[in-house]
Amino acid sequence: MKYTNITTVTDFKIIGFPGLPPEYYGLVSFILFVVFLAILLGNLFIIVVIISERTLHKSTYLIFFHLAMSDILFGTVTLPKIIARYWWNDMLSSFRACFTQMYFIHSLGAIHSLIFLMMALDRFVAIWFPFKYPTLFTNTVISVACSLCWVFTFIRMMGIVLHASTLPYCDRNTVMQCFCDLVSVTDLGCGSDVAYVKWVAFANAMITLLVPLTFIIVSYFSIIIAVLKMSLKDRHNKVLSTCGPQLFVTCLYYLPRCFIYITNNLGFKFSLDAGVIITMLYSLIPATVNPVIYCFKTMEIKQALMRRFMNRKISTVLKSDCKQNIS
Structure with a gap:
């Protein structure tokens, strides 16, 4: 087939899971809708708790706040369109809408990576330099950094996405993915600049992923080493039980992303369904479980929730007693 150097594509067709039989469309859309609600409600709950509880107005929880915000926005950008694709067979996305979605997906993914980096740095300094921690990690410093x-x-991702949008897209408009990501869309480009655009995007992705991941792994292992040197066994168990799930979710976020980018640039091909499933797992699972891993397992948040619950319970009892005395 002969391609021209002029974009003839006006919209893209979002396929989702290529091998999915039509009889499962309703089930898949329902599952995705439940995941969307879990991401939205879980992270929104964390945001409300952090805002409303003065005891949580600390640097660590400000980072949690930004993590929850990025999770909510990522779920909102990615899931409604693929839910509509299976619920109402709404497969088409305009050229501009597709690249807008791509911009926010990759921007929020990069922001998420930096927030993970800040979270690891926060714990690293708190464990190894506890006396300097209050002066280094103030609320103002964390707010400005986030x-x-x-x-x-x-700003950075604007250049990457605009670079991809300058490619000519001719004849092919079928995106074999659940959303418009850069890899899937640029595969549809034509012309001599496709390879260059892909390598620029690949280099940017590797810097975005590998630099934070390297520091995160080093910092978590140094934290574990520092904790093991402590004498209190209970503290060992608490810190290690917290670091373990965090390290697992961090690896789940980074490693499959690196694998997809590297294999794609090396020309390694595996089944379309496997690629889509891997992408959806590493995109959605961290956003769904982050409220549990990073917040509900945190002692201060659990104590704040318990205090609020107990205060409400005491208030209800006092009101009931007052009514009985009046009657």
Whole structure:
């Protein structure tokens, strides 16, 4: 087939799971809808708790706040369209809508990576330099750092996505994925610049993923080593039980992403369904379980929730007693 250097594609067709039989469309859309609600409600709950509880107005929980915000936005950007694809057979996404979704998906993914990095740095300094921690990790410092992560990432990803949008897209418009990601869409490009655009995106992705991942792994293992040197066994168990799930979710977030990017650039091909399933797992599982791993397993948040529950219970009892005395 002969391609021209002029974009003839006006919209993209989102396939989702290529091998999925039509009789399972309703079930898949329902599962995705439940996942979307879990991401939305779980992370929104964490945001409300952190805002409403003064005892949680600390640097660590400000990082949790930004993590929850990025999870909510990522779920909102990715899931409604694929749910509509299986619920109402709404497969088409306009050229601009597709690239807009791509921009926010990759921006939020990069922001998520930087927030993971800040979280690891926060714990590293708290364990190894406890006396310097209060002066280094103030609320103002963390707020500014997180804000810069958002701003600079949105600016940086604008260039990457605009670079991909300059490719000519001719004749092919079928995206074999559940959303418009850069790898799937640029595979549809034509012309001599496709390989260059892919390598620029690949280099950017590797820097975004591998630099934070390297520091995160080193910091978590150094934290584990520091904890093992402590004398209190109970503290060992608490810190290790917290670091274990965090390290697992972190690896689940980074390693499959690196695998997909590297294999794609090396030309290694595996089944379309396997690629889509891997992408959906590493995209959605961390956002779904982050509220449990990072927040509900945190002692201060559990104590804040218990205090609020007990205060409400005491208030209800007092009101009931007052009513009985009046009557």
